Amino acid sequence: MLELLDVTYADYHVRAYAVTHLRSLSDAELQPYLLQLVQCVKFEPYHESPLARWLIERALQAPLTIGHPLFWHIKAELSNYEFAERYCLMLEEYVW
Numbered sequence: 001m002l003e004l005l006d007v008t009y010a011d012y013h014v015r016a017y018a019v020t021h022l023r024s025l026s027d028a029e030l031q032p033y034l035l036q037l038v039q040c041v042k043f044e045p046y047h048e049s050p051l052a053r054w055l056i057e058r059a060l061q062a063p064l065t066i067g068h069p070l071f072w073h074i075k076a077e078l079s080n081y082e083f084a085e086r087y088c089l090m091l092e093e094y095v096w
Helices: 012-022 027-043 050-061 063-077 084-095
Strands: none
Touching: 012 050, 027 050, 027 063, 027 084, 050 063, 050 084, 063 084
16 A cells, blocks of 8 residues: 555545555554655645544554654654655644
8 A cells, every 4th residue: 555655646535545544554564664654744745634644643542652753753854844844744743
């Protein structure tokens, strides 16, 4: 399903479909793909997206295994000015 979150598939519904399939991943299965999923947020058509929302939900459900690494992956992306606003909003939503 990761390929459906690539820049090639910009359609909102296709990307939402991919996220519905990712929901079944356990925390242990999600961890190796977390960095790639954070990178995929760049290709979302809108700041608020199913992928961003799902990542934040999972981070809140598992703060140590998903939340902590997600926080630092997002922080690392803040230096990229092209996407800083999107990641800043994501980080703000997670922290608050």
